[in-house]
Amino acid sequence: MAAPHVSMRGVTRVFPTQKGALHALGPVDLDLRKGEFFAVVGPSGCGKSTLLEMIAGLAPPSAGTVEFEGRAIGSDVPDGVGVVFQENACFPWLNVADNITFGLRRLPVAKDEVARRLDYALGLMGLRDFAAAYPAQLSGGMRQRVCIARTLVTQPRLILLDEPFGALDQQTRLLMGDELLNLWRATGATVLLITHALDEAAMLADRVAVMSSRPGCILEIIETGWSADRDSRIVSDPAFGAVTGKLWGLLRDQSLNALGPAA
Amino acid sequence: MKAPLALIVLLLLLLWQGVHMLAGPDALAPPLQTIAYLGAQLPTPEFQAHILATGSAFALAVAIAIAGGLAIGLATGLSQTATEVVEPLLLAGNSIPKIALYPIVLLLFGIGMPAKVAFGAIHGVIPVAIFTMSACRNIAPVLLKSAAVMRLSRLDRIGSILLPAALPEIVTGLRMGFSLTLIGTVLGEMFGAQSGLGYLLMTAIGLQNTQVIMAVTLLLVVFAAGVSTALLAYERRLRSRT
Ligand SMILES: Nc1ncnc2c1ncn2[C@@H]1O[C@H](COP(=O)(O)OP(=O)(O)O)[C@@H](O)[C@H]1O
Ligand SMILES: [Mg+2]
Numbered sequence: 001m002a003a004p005h006v007s008m009r010g011v012t013r014v015f016p017t018q019k020g021a022l023h024a025l026g027p028v029d030l031d032l033r034k035g036e037f038f039a040v041v042g043p044s045g046c047g048k049s050t051l052l053e054m055i056a057g058l059a060p061p062s063a064g065t066v067e068f069e070g071r072a073i074g075s076d077v078p079d080g081v082g083v084v085f086q087e088n089a090c091f092p093w094l095n096v097a098d099n100i101t102f103g104l105r106r107l108p109v110a111k112d113e114v115a116r117r118l119d120y121a122l123g124l125m126g127l128r129d130f131a132a133a134y135p136a137q138l139s140g141g142m143r144q145r146v147c148i149a150r151t152l153v154t155q156p157r158l159i160l161l162d163e164p165f166g167a168l169d170q171q172t173r174l175l176m177g178d179e180l181l182n183l184w185r186a187t188g189a190t191v192l193l194i195t196h197a198l199d200e201a202a203m204l205a206d207r208v209a210v211m212s213s214r215p216g217c218i219l220e221i222i223e224t225g226w227s228a229d230r231d232s233r234i235v236s237d238p239a240f241g242a243v244t245g246k247l248w249g250l251l252r253d254q255s256l257n258a259l260g261p262a263a
Numbered sequence: 264m265k266a267p268l269a270l271i272v273l274l275l276l277l278l279w280q281g282v283h284m285l286a287g288p289d290a291l292a293p294p295l296q297t298i299a300y301l302g303a304q305l306p307t308p309e310f311q312a313h314i315l316a317t318g319s320a321f322a323l324a325v326a327i328a329i330a331g332g333l334a335i336g337l338a339t340g341l342s343q344t345a346t347e348v349v350e351p352l353l354l355a356g357n358s359i360p361k362i363a364l365y366p367i368v369l370l371l372f373g374i375g376m377p378a379k380v381a382f383g384a385i386h387g388v389i390p391v392a393i394f395t396m397s398a399c400r401n402i403a404p405v406l407l408k409s410a411a412v413m414r415l416s417r418l419d420r421i422g423s424i425l426l427p428a429a430l431p432e433i434v435t436g437l438r439m440g441f442s443l444t445l446i447g448t449v450l451g452e453m454f455g456a457q458s459g460l461g462y463l464l465m466t467a468i469g470l471q472n473t474q475v476i477m478a479v480t481l482l483l484v485v486f487a488a489g490v491s492t493a494l495l496a497y498e499r500r501l502r503s504r505t
Contacts, residue, residue: 053408056412058408058411058412076411076414077411077412077414079414081412082412083408083409083412085405085408085409087403087405088405089405089406089408089409091406091409091424091427091428092428092504092505093427093428093430093501093504094427102413102423103412103413106413106414106415106419134504135504136503136504136505154413
């Protein structure tokens with residue numbers, strides 16, 4: 001079997017707080033295969049964002065190791081990793097085109113190649129008419145597409161997405177899901193998608209990890225078995241119902257836990 | 264925007280004329296006469312020498328206040344610990360009436376250009392520093408995380424993320440710093456100089472020359488209001504994007 005693209009061993013995260021140590025996550029052991037679409041679902045507050053930040057190299061684990069392409073992640077974000085955050089991360093002082101090429105212009109990429117990738121990303125994300133607009137003039141969904149475009153133009157080998165469609169309505173989420181699948185097929189990148197939406201995870205991913213309530217641990221990893229050319233129409237497939245049902249079966253108790261003893 | 268501004272100016276002129284008529288010509292020269300007098304004075308070498316004295320002192324003071332304020336604000340705003348130490352100092356320094364420091368400034372610099380510049384600069388440096396520091400603290404963490412993901416160097420991060428993100432609030436500080444530095448410079452000239460508009464005002468008060476007093480005041484008001492309005496417009500344009 002090929003070496004994993006990302007490998008986590010005994011990864012734990014404890015936050016020091018005024019009320020003492022807060023055990024947010026772990027221990028987690030997780031391997032991501034190169035080129036797979038991997039989703040993580042779990043109740044809110046279970047440590048999903050914390051997990052993503054440690055894979056990205058934005059925050060160090062309290063214990064355990066994270067490796068990307070066989071190398072331990074230090075205190076910097078490794079080359080080849082792109083992140084789409086949950087919050088709006090557009091730079092408000094730059095227009096859409098400058099936002100998208102911000103990271104790209106800092107890489108050793110020729111000018112005409114920058115222009116070519118910008119054009120491709122604008123087209124893919126449906127932003128062609130808004131290249132000169134500023135983020136404040138865009139809807140939340142369009143801003144998130146700017147952030148996705150900004151990540152994809154640098155052609156990362158590992159794309160991490162933290163609840164990227166959280167702010168969108170259901171129809172837009174399904175369509176954005178299709179675009180994400182196209183992107184994944186076009187780039188061959190490894191994708192890690194964090195979401196609280198079971199259907200989103202079930203529809204998009206090759207494998208879905210279900211996390212327990214805090215401190216988040218991986219309860220089970222489910223293989224969806226979809227073909228690589230799937231799209232959002234899979235939601236009408238009976239097998240889709242079976243996958244979401246299985247996910248919900250695992251998550252129900254955890255979500256009740258996360259709600260607290262009153263529930 | 265244009266129409267109300269003209270209206271405000273007209274109202275102020277009418278108010279001025281009204282006060283002049285109530286208080287009499289010994290207290291306040293009338294607007295038209297003042298404008299005509301100012302127009303006649305502006306081309307004279309003596310008046311221009313005073314403007315140049317104030318202008319150069321102010322330019323230097325404002326440059327020092329902005330550079331110093333930005334440096335202090337950035338250096339402290341970038342670190343949690345530095346903020347906790349320096350913020351109370353800045354706030355305390357802000358509340359000191361600067362005029363109380365005037366004797367010390369005179370002792371240090373003597374009468375003349377350096378004293379005016381120093382007095383102007385100590386008025387402006389603290390607001391610029393406070394606004395810059397708070398602007399740095401208020402930057403959304405996700406923007407800094409994005410910079411980390413794009414593997415920006417420290418310098419690039421400051422120049423391409425921190426400064427532009429903080430700019431709207433920094434411009435507010437610059438606007439405050441500008442007005443206060445102007446006040447400080449002219450005040451400095453009133454007591455510790457032998458040239459400049461502040462000095463001219465002081466001698467005119469001694470001679471009860473209301474025409475000179477009103478002409479110099481008008482010039483200062485037009486300059487201060489003009490620059491302040493332009494900075495405010497710039498600030499609004501920046502803020503409309505956030
Ligand atoms: N910087 C921090 N300091 C203290 N506690 C934190 C910090 N970041 C996150 N937490 C806590 O860790 C837990 C997991 O957070 P997070 O990873 O954001 O959860 P999720 O993304 O799954 O909703 C939460 O209880 C949160 O309050
Ligand atoms: Mg989260």
